[in-house]
Amino acid sequence: MNGCIIAHRNFTVIYGLSIRGAQEEDPPDPQLMRLDNMLLAEGVSGPEKGGGSAAAAAAAAASGGSSDNSIEHSDYRAKLTQIRQIYHTELEKYEQACNEFTTHVMNLLREQSRTRPISPKEIERMVGIIHRKFSSIQMQLKQSTCEAVMILRSRFLDARRKRRNFSKQATEILNEYFYSHLSNPYPSEEAKEELAKKCSITVSQVSNWFGNKRIRYKKNIGKFQEEANLYAAKTAVTAAHAVAAAVQNNQTNSPTTPNSDCSSGSFNLPNSGDMFMNMQSLNGDSYQGSQVGANVQSQVDTLRHVINQTGGYSDGLGANSLYSPHNLNANGGWQDATTPSSVTSPTEGPGSVHSDTSN
DNA sequence: ATAAATGATTTTCT
């Protein structure tokens, strides 16, 4: 009666068009087909799997110690076999009841046929009605079984339920990368692999982390200022060295370093982009131009925090870190530093600014 | 015990 199909749309998507049955039902009910496919795929309605239940039960009953993966998996399998048993016994019961009922009705009709002529059409019609009724009951059984299996799956297979925080050093590494690439915190696939290796997590976990970090940083920048300063200071030394080296290398012609007053937060990406282009143009040799630009850009990011921090100087008193969301454009997205916004399609403008996150 | 932080998933948008 309820909508297990609606509640778990994923499964309908998964099982909707997978297995082509050898026998096609006359009424090709798509819902019934989905249920059948799913039950088959989950091993509920498939072959009986002889020692499956015994093995699972034994494994489950073996030891109740650590919360390891194998224990949970066996537990899952035990419950699945339990569901399957219930399903099969119920199905058998329904089948038996159906047969008994039909024979009963047939007997009744036969008795009546003595007093009244009964056409075979009528008998057929009655049988059809009975079968339809019982098949609808069967479908309800299948549906509730599907629901149970899905609940079981979500109970055991949802990674959200066994989430563990990353190690301290892993978050350290990730934060370092994030805040030193604050203007464009989108690590490439290679960078993601590198980070995953360093943190001993998977690449998709790195992607998850950056997705969460970006959205949460953007949503409440004030909450992350402390952290930003901390990690900027942490990489300050190396960043300073690198920038110094880069500047020295590029100062063959002394670009007079105008160093516009971008002290209190008006440090926008367009500036960085110009800087990058200038350097590229005056560098002469265009090789690795993008790389140098990116490096300098990241250094600028880290240095910005250092400047803000050292500018405050009074470390016990003011602590008024008041720099603005420099890296975010008006729409609330990170500005793309790599694509210099070519003139081809200026379709989007600063339309609606409704970003007032006051929680 | 409740709120905040956090990792993972799902949905929506591009």
Next chain:
DNA sequence: AGAAAATCATTTAT
């Protein structure tokens, strides 16, 4: 495909 946004379920801090 990949990211943003919303949401979920757990861990951690208060």
